[in-house]
Amino acid sequence: MIPAAFDYIRATSADEAIAALAEHGDDAKLLAGGHSLLPLMRFRLARPAVVVDIGRLNDLKYIRDEGDHVAIGALTRHRDVETSEVVAAKVGLLGEVTSHVGDPQVRHRGTIGGAVAHGDPASDIPSALIALGAVLVAAGPSGSREISVDDFFAGFLETALSPEEVLTEVRIPATDGAWGFEKFNRRAQDWAIVGCSAAVRADAGVGVALVNMHPTPIRAGATEAALAGGAGAAQAAEVAAEGCDPTEDLNASVEYRQHLARVLTRRALEAAGL
Amino acid sequence: MVVSIMGTRVLRKEDPKLLTVGGTYTADLRDARLEGAAHVCYARASALGAVSGVDVSGALATPGVLGVVTNSDLADFPLQPPQMDLFPEEMLRRSWLVDDAALFVGEPVAAVVAESVVAAVDGAEAVEVIYGGGEPATVIDLEDADGDAEVIFGEVGTNLALNLETVDMSTGFSDGDFFEDCEVVIHQRVENHKVAAVPLEGRSVACCWENGSLTVWMSTQAPHLVQGVFRNVYDLSRKDCRIIAPDVGGGFGQKVNHSQEEMLLPELARRFGRPMRWTETRTENLIGFGHGRAQVQRVTLGGDADGKVRRYRLEVICDSGAYPGVGAFLPYFTHLMASGTYDIAEIETRCRSVVTSTAPTQAYRGAGRPEATAAIERAVDIFAARCGRDPVEVRAQNLIAPERFPVTTAVGTEYDSGEYARALEKALEASGYEDLRREQARRRAEGDPRLLGIGVSCYVEITAGPAPGGKEYAKVEITPEGGARVLSGAFSHGQGHLTTFAMLASDSLGIPIEQVEVIQGDTAQIDKGVGTFGSRSLQLGGSAVCDASNQVIDLARETAADILEAASADVVFDAEKGFHVSGAPAVAVSWADLAERAEAPLSADSNFFAAASYPFGAHVAVVEVDRETGEVTLERMITCDDSGPLLNPMVAEGQRHGGIAQGAAQALIEEMRYDPWGNPVTSTFADYGIISAAELPSFELVVMETPSPHNPLGFKGIGESGTIGSTPAVQSAVVDALAHLGVTHVDIPCTPERVWRALS
Numbered sequence A: 001m002i003p004a005a006f007d008y009i010r011a012t013s014a015d016e017a018i019a020a021l022a023e024h025g026d027d028a029k030l031l032a033g034g035h036s037l038l039p040l041m042r043f044r045l046a047r048p049a050v051v052v053d054i055g056r057l058n059d060l061k062y063i064r065d066e067g068d069h070v071a072i073g074a075l076t077r078h079r080d081v082e083t084s085e086v087v088a089a090k091v092g093l094l095g096e097v098t099s100h101v102g103d104p105q106v107r108h109r110g111t112i113g114g115a116v117a118h119g120d121p122a123s124d125i126p127s128a129l130i131a132l133g134a135v136l137v138a139a140g141p142s143g144s145r146e147i148s149v150d151d152f153f154a155g156f157l158e159t160a161l162s163p164e165e166v167l168t169e170v171r172i173p174a175t176d177g178a179w180g181f182e183k184f185n186r187r188a189q190d191w192a193i194v195g196c197s198a199a200v201r202a203d204a205g206v207g208v209a210l211v212n213m214h215p216t217p218i219r220a221g222a223t224e225a226a227l228a229g230g231a232g233a234a235q236a237a238e239v240a241a242e243g244c245d246p247t248e249d250l251n252a253s254v255e256y257r258q259h260l261a262r263v264l265t266r267r268a269l270e271a272a273g274l
Numbered sequence B: 001m002v003v004s005i006m007g008t009r010v011l012r013k014e015d016p017k018l019l020t021v022g023g024t025y026t027a028d029l030r031d032a033r034l035e036g037a038a039h040v041c042y043a044r045a046s047a048l049g050a051v052s053g054v055d056v057s058g059a060l061a062t063p064g065v066l067g068v069v070t071n072s073d074l075a076d077f078p079l080q081p082p083q084m085d086l087f088p089e090e091m092l093r094r095s096w097l098v099d100d101a102a103l104f105v106g107e108p109v110a111a112v113v114a115e116s117v118v119a120a121v122d123g124a125e126a127v128e129v130i131y132g133g134g135e136p137a138t139v140i141d142l143e144d145a146d147g148d149a150e151v152i153f154g155e156v157g158t159n160l161a162l163n164l165e166t167v168d169m170s171t172g173f174s175d176g177d178f179f180e181d182c183e184v185v186i187h188q189r190v191e192n193h194k195v196a197a198v199p200l201e202g203r204s205v206a207c208c209w210e211n212g213s214l215t216v217w218m219s220t221q222a223p224h225l226v227q228g229v230f231r232n233v234y235d236l237s238r239k240d241c242r243i244i245a246p247d248v249g250g251g252f253g254q255k256v257n258h259s260q261e262e263m264l265l266p267e268l269a270r271r272f273g274r275p276m277r278w279t280e281t282r283t284e285n286l287i288g289f290g291h292g293r294a295q296v297q298r299v300t301l302g303g304d305a306d307g308k309v310r311r312y313r314l315e316v317i318c319d320s321g322a323y324p325g326v327g328a329f330l331p332y333f334t335h336l337m338a339s340g341t342y343d344i345a346e347i348e349t350r351c352r353s354v355v356t357s358t359a360p361t362q363a364y365r366g367a368g369r370p371e372a373t374a375a376i377e378r379a380v381d382i383f384a385a386r387c388g389r390d391p392v393e394v395r396a397q398n399l400i401a402p403e404r405f406p407v408t409t410a411v412g413t414e415y416d417s418g419e420y421a422r423a424l425e426k427a428l429e430a431s432g433y434e435d436l437r438r439e440q441a442r443r444r445a446e447g448d449p450r451l452l453g454i455g456v457s458c459y460v461e462i463t464a465g466p467a468p469g470g471k472e473y474a475k476v477e478i479t480p481e482g483g484a485r486v487l488s489g490a491f492s493h494g495q496g497h498l499t500t501f502a503m504l505a506s507d508s509l510g511i512p513i514e515q516v517e518v519i520q521g522d523t524a525q526i527d528k529g530v531g532t533f534g535s536r537s538l539q540l541g542g543s544a545v546c547d548a549s550n551q552v553i554d555l556a557r558e559t560a561a562d563i564l565e566a567a568s569a570d571v572v573f574d575a576e577k578g579f580h581v582s583g584a585p586a587v588a589v590s591w592a593d594l595a596e597r598a599e600a601p602l603s604a605d606s607n608f609f610a611a612a613s614y615p616f617g618a619h620v621a622v623v624e625v626d627r628e629t630g631e632v633t634l635e636r637m638i639t640c641d642d643s644g645p646l647l648n649p650m651v652a653e654g655q656r657h658g659g660i661a662q663g664a665a666q667a668l669i670e671e672m673r674y675d676p677w678g679n680p681v682t683s684t685f686a687d688y689g690i691i692s693a694a695e696l697p698s699f700e701l702v703v704m705e706t707p708s709p710h711n712p713l714g715f716k717g718i719g720e721s722g723t724i725g726s727t728p729a730v731q732s733a734v735v736d737a738l739a740h741l742g743v744t745h746v747d748i749p750c751t752p753e754r755v756w757r758a759l760s
Ligand SMILES: Cc1cc2nc3c(=O)[nH]c(=O)nc-3n(C[C@H](O)[C@H](O)[C@H](O)COP(=O)(O)OP(=O)(O)OC[C@H]3O[C@@H](n4cnc5c(N)ncnc54)[C@H](O)[C@@H]3O)c2cc1C
Pocket: A029, A030, A031, A032, A033, A034, A035, A036, A037, A038, A039, A074, A075, A100, A101, A102, A103, A106, A109, A110, A111, A112, A113, A114, A115, A116, A117, A118, A122, A123, A124, A125, A161, A165, A166, A167, A168, A189, A190, A191, A192
């Protein structure tokens, strides 16, 4: 339970962090809230030679109402998202989903940027961002770029970020549409066995995404298409697991996961008034 | 008038410290004798199999590492004595560290000794175990082991570690049709899976040598038992082997016995000429030592079509893990308690323990008795269903009647006292059983997707057992100021003896509880002792405190008589005034007066012996099952637990709460699992389902107090009752929720997927 030895750099600005990443390449890892990275390091499943701590980049801790979207700085803690009035009013699904992450201690440490950059299919937050159609902003040595959430998750714990990039902001289109979130787990503070986020977006389309149903966070594309084609919640939920490649683990077989995906999707859609 | 504090909710004396500055656990100790201690980390086998060598060069090259000890370095060091010698010779000869084969994943291979914990961990990571020499025998499932599909100890030729019939710990099955005269006979295979004990503090030891004397600080439940083992291994006199148990953060049976890692530490200290410390990680605790339960049972119950039970057969196969020890012997308790609370004319048991490629099993809260209750309760439920009767009615029909006590069951166990039907009635009444059944009927009729299940279990268990009973030691001294000091051989590691034993001494001696100090956990201060496990402490250790206190009063009477210039026969003691001449309380002698006068300190001790007692009760569980997902929510838990008179109801409630939670957890979530290659896969709290308050309802506790005839105050043990009654009640509730859909049995843990499969 003790990480392998590493060097520690505390970045005082995003640029400094980018420079440190550029210098150390693959050997370096950013440290935000540490609640995904440190457990891996303590089991020595991750052993970065250099840890670049961005936890004190206070200028990346914000929640801004930008009219048609909400901008959230990457270092914003889950707890701040969960309790934000702006989030509640304009991207309510995200606030609800965030309130189901771990326990209060976890939510006081973990950051939205870390939750996204980790690329964990079991994480709840990406499902909200996919359902809501978020855009992610990354800064690197050659400037800043926007990445659609649909292009972001590349594989199990892999994202579109290059080793020199820092995720700086998450932009979520505002909506006053209804939403639903279902998380199925064994114990209150557990990760989801399966989860489902659904949101009626400003363009009246419905976004639906699943937790822990695929090597990456995943959009329930078949369900969205069925809804767009006029299907009701029950019917659309029947195809929720299509296109997903879930794994078997201690909590669930593939078959049971697929079943849960259908049930939870229906419930989430019903909660979203569909 | 002095009001007795017996039976009152005296706040725990230990809590202010625990809740403010916190306890001092072994790993926290700062002690001059441990100055300059080196730290140990054990490199562990990451796979099963024959081992041809251990490469320690990388570890030795790690900065801060002082040295590495493997089994070949320990050739001259005598093997440690086995926990029990009931098993084949070859299974008992366990080497200190992995010798030529790793028999379970997590078995210690090398001790890396270093200047710091960090260096020790780095060094252990660099130890390379060289596997080679054929395919390992890999037997994970205990029924596979029982069939000798593959044999782990080739020389023994079978995985059978112990057939309990051969040592008269089970009856065996007779030839012929045992159930011939029964109208209804039911049969069920029942799993009672492996769980981990999960004390919040894991194993931890520190030790030092001073001029040939050994001092060991250890997180243990039984300092004096452990002292015996250290003395044996290191050939030390009692005075040269001091065991100190500081605050201990739970044990649940896991810390009654000793492990390789702990016992080897003084040898490492001797070799390296340094005090030595070892504290395990959570993962080591989960995979290394001491899983519990681990039985597969086959129950067959027969009787009349009207619900009268006549005959019962129980077959138990128990998983002892790779090296048989206490775990392999626990089916004896399952046999002893086979009859449960029921009047059954004929019972046969067949119990055996087999080795598997998993960590050794140990006693875990209840230790063999929960398994007995689970078996008979499942059988009675299924029997009742087959008879078309309400499970509560069939129970009531078969419970042992109060006028029969003391009563000997068909397996020969003598229950001391009990009012089983009343416990059941009280629990049912508190639950509103009839209303619950009505609500269930309504939901079923309306096709409500939230299925309601009501489960009932009746239990009786054995504490301070088995026969002939047990002993515990206490000494009571009067201090010069007139207070009292209690030295106890029991060892509270959460149970609250510092409060409850002080209450007993205070009540006997009439000394305010604030002036009574309870000392425990140090073999240098306390001459004898056994320890705290098997719910034995109050009835034995507490009775010893009362006995010693009464002896002190008798001793003091002489001195008091001198002071009062009266014949000692005329001197009486009352808790309020002290000693005075009968009928003349105005002139009294206090403990302080006596302490001043006495030449030697006033003290007496007691090695109190009593026969086992039999706590009992009834639990009612109410669950909701989500018909679509199979998710089970425990909505209510109503328990009536009778452990005799309650010395401190608050402390007893604490014991019940924890027990009920652990029992419910086994029914719903907790399970220690291995993959087919022998890798423990529930090795962190992310995967091992330790339960939390969020998954549990507020428990509804019903009080009942039926004394045991075996000790003066009538105490029985309360430590394990909660665990014993709750698992079958919760399981029964889950099955009950599904019963109208044709489901008759669901094995524990009743995970959502299992329930979903039962539903589909
Ligand atoms: C006990 C426990 C329970 C949890 N339960 C849940 C749960 O139920 N649901 C859930 O969704 N999550 C859960 N989590 C995870 C939690 O939400 C984490 O905080 C989150 O996943 C990661 O955020 P972090 O800030 O801690 O990231 P870190 O651990 O600091 O970093 C994670 C990864 O992202 C990278 N990274 C971090 N920030 C950036 C950035 N700005 N730019 C580029 N890369 C970056 C790091 O280099 C690292 O690789 C749990 C965690 C714990 C410890």
